[in-house]
Amino acid sequence: MVEPVPPGRSHGSALVDAVSRYSMVGVLVVLVAVAQVAVPGFLDVGNLEVVLVNTTSVGLVAIGMTFVLIGGGFDLSVGGIFAVAGVLFATLANSMPVGLAFALMVPIALAGGLANGLIITRLHVNPFVATLGSSSIFSGLAYLINTTGAVTVERSGFDYLGTAKWWNVPVMIWILGVCFGIGAAVLARTVYGRSVYIVGGNADAARLSGMRVSSLQASTYALTALCAAIGGMLLASQTGVGQANVGVDVTLNSIAIVIIGGTSLRGGQGAMWRTFVGLLIIATVDSLFNSLAWDAATQSLAKGAIVIAAVALDSWSQRRTQSR
């Protein structure tokens, strides 16, 4: 005997579901239209290139942040990692080939993120507190390494990733695209990605199903640290210097990108394409603000309000589905 499908299923709700599912795409379209009207030439290829390149480094951080949030965690340390990675990369590049410096940074970043993950999963420290603390440690390290304000790099090739073009498209954009592609495929199509969703959705159920809950959660922090470090190194490459004070906005911006895209803070829900939409929204808003010549203070106010509004919206729609 099969339980009957509840009576009264109509077609109207499929539309409602679709609208709420893709509402952020609609917001993006509207914003782009507004930007095109307010700033003639916004949609020109040259301008789009600049907009994208400017958001590439923080976009990479958001890719990692997507994994952490879906896995039910939270990471406030990405700004610190972002900064220390840029500074350390520049310092290393002064004494060894750039490629080697870059390669060396990968295990260092993974180790930093794994430390976050182990503190959270093994010592059972609340993720907010743990990563708030480690963020302070990471940015402290950045200032320790860089006592002079900025690490300048003499070696040629340091700025290659940040400034070169392949087939007329900046390398930065290539990297962003490839990372988003890999991130989306891993999250949606692999055992690892699906496990992250399950652990974030219900850790107890995952544990009872025999999953390595702690290791999976810790791995999302390692992955995020790697993404943040790559973002920091790309920014250093783009500007030609490693600076300790660059990570300040990165944490809020990367979290904002993920949440605005519609990935839930509650864990277990979200998708990489959503983060990409969120990135485009933030990029458009930033570009709009700059064109309107808003000062940094006003921009900061506006962005904070946008983030809070996005979370409130997420929480409101959660309550709506739950009362069902």
Added chain:
Amino acid sequence: MAQRSGDRTPAAAYRGVSKTFGAVTALSDITLTIEQGTIHALVGENGAGKSTALGILAGRLAATTGTVELFGQRLPLLQPRESRRLGAAAIYQELTIAPALSAEANVFVGQPMSRFGLLSTGRMRRRYEQLCEQLGVPPVPPGRPAGGLSVADQQLLEIMRAMASDARLILFDEPTASLGMSERDALLRLLRQMRAEGRTIVFVSHNLDEVLQVADTITVFRGGRLVRTTPRAEISKREVVRSMLGDEADLSLVRSLQGEAGHGVGGRARASSPAGGPVLGVDGLTLPGALEGVHFEVRAGEILGLGGLVGSGRTSILRALAGLEPRASGRMLLRGQEVRWPRSVRRARSYGIALAPEDRKTQGLALDMSAAVNVVMSDLRQVSTCGWISGARLRARAGDAVTPFGFDPRRVGERAGRLSGGNQQKLLLGRWKHAEPAVLLVDEPTRGIDVGAKEEVLTALEEMAARGLAIIIVSSELEELVVVSDRVVVLAEGRYAGQLDRADPDFSISAILDRAFSPKRYT
């Protein structure tokens, strides 16, 4: 409330109430009056609309159309406080316990006893003890954080909360689902006592015996519609079941479980399955504060029931076996080989021991994910190649795993949280059909699910056993244990209190209760 009879405003009245959740109609045009001073039972299968009807009275859900009145006053939409003010108190199926607060504080949530803004701790403690006494249960430790208590104790706290209130209308959603026999009887007594005090009680229950025993009026729901409202005296159990299931239902399926005359426990006598060798042996299992020196063994193809009262340690045994109790100790023999006691879930899983937990929503399922993912999460490798998941294989394997339980495979794409309790339970069992363990521990597999689904779940467990799985089952429904188990190990206060075999002439509920109440004679 000295009101002349005949001049009584009804305690509650629904007038043309409908409720839709998105596209799903949960209640359709209900008109129903609940008289003061009566016990009114709402029955029906899962998803029939009973709990929704209750939620609307409590002000927790808003009716889509129609109005609700409490004691003659119209209840505004979605105003739990207003519902409380008009005299209604609700106890929900999902517990609303604040885990960090003490047991006592949970009872007085929302209605603390105070004088000049200061809490009257002494008065609250006395009232708390008095409530325990009225319920006829040993006092739940008042200072313990409620989160650390068993589900049964938490349920007791909820009931005490309603009793402590001065509510004139008490709404119960499955009040006895997690209670043992003695608490259950005490609660039914208490319902009558409340009625004698002039209070009105509306309760939802899957236990028809209980309903027939205590209710004055029975309202049957089916598919969101009200089928009938009948005084208890004018309806038989058979008629209730028929109204619940509709005409097309195969009554023979449910008859045995319902204990219809002449088809009691024996009506479903399950052929003693040819049990294989011992799969799991346990000796001297001890868990500080819960278990002491428990021993038993389970064979391949056998269903072993754990019987006993609430608090006897049944669930603790399952948790200890599943690796959830790091402080557990004892000897474990796995196919005759002694192994270290599992103190982590992963170790237990490596021994081939898997648990289908009691609390489906918090421990069992990822409610936001699809039914299919909830099934295959026990082993994602089976639906993947080199770490890449195939969506088609995922759905196909999930469908294969749940179809034997009577779950429609076309629904595996739906969100688990939107399925009924019965279907959710089928997902949990399907999970361990997908990744077959050697020993399956099942905790309260039929709690809060409807009659038809109950039958399907039990049949599925028997089939899994027939294919060589060893199953250990815990159920508060002793009748169910007797129906489904090959052997029952009885526990009393954390100790082994005897064993009953299906072949024994006195294999019955009363034999289990005998041992549970007076363990000394049988050990």
